[in-house]
Amino acid sequence: MGQHTRRAAGIAAMALAVALVLAGCEEPSPDPKPGRSSTSDGGAKPTGKPDPKPSRKSTPPTSPGPEDSPSPEKPSPTPWVPKGPARLAGCGTHASGYQCSFRGSNFEPGEKIRLNRDGGNTGGNVLTADENGEFAIDLVSSTPSGTYTYVAHGQRSNRRATAEVRIIPGLWG
Structure with missing residues (x-):
């Protein structure tokens, strides 16, 4: 040739x-x-000049093997981190027999919160914190006049917050 x-x-x-x-x-x-x-x-013979653009080598797509397959488990959610102390706000002073609103925040999202008055249960009020770790409840008190401490206790996070409420004579004394 x-x-x-x-x-x-x-x-x-x-x-x-x-x-x-x-x-x-x-x-x-x-x-x-x-x-x-x-x-x-x-064989190969020198050309006298280097290749100005080296060709890029691509790897062919492969189907995932057992070690490359995604895990069937769902990824673990990001752990909840509190954004400060748990808080509970009450209505301050209200008359017996009327509504008193409570608002809580900085609890673990989705956890059960127990609301107690002075160590006792306030009618079995167990609430669930929303996706932001907050809750709200309106209570009507038949408690005698006086100053009371309400405690919101997160059942999973063990976080606690308190609010003081003064009840004055109203519909029920």
């Missing part, structure tokens, strides 16, 4: 490779050593 024929075969092979790459059929394979060209006998 003459030099002219070899050169024509090399150009044809290069044109075919470029056409396949442009068609998306295959990626060009990188030269074994930059700055060398292939010869018909499989």
Whole structure:
């Protein structure tokens, strides 16, 4: 095979490779050593200049194996971090027999909150904190006049907050 024929075969092979790459059929394979060209006998001869743009090698997509498969478990949720002390706000002073509103905040979202008065249960009021760790309840008191401390206790977080309420004579004394 003459030099002219070899050169024509090399150009044809290069044109075919470029056409396949442009068609998306295959990626060009990188030269074994930059700055060398292939010869018909499989060897390489120096071209005298380095390859200005090394070709990029892509890895073919693979299907995930057992070690690459996502875990069937759900990712664990981010642990709850309190944004400050638990808080409880009451109505301050109110007349017996009328409504008193309580608002709590900075409890663990979704936890049960028990609201007690002076260590006793205020009618079994167990509330659930919302997604922001807050709750609200309106109570009507039949408690005698006096000053009382209400305690909101988070059953899971063990957080506590207090509010003082003064009850004055009203409908029930």
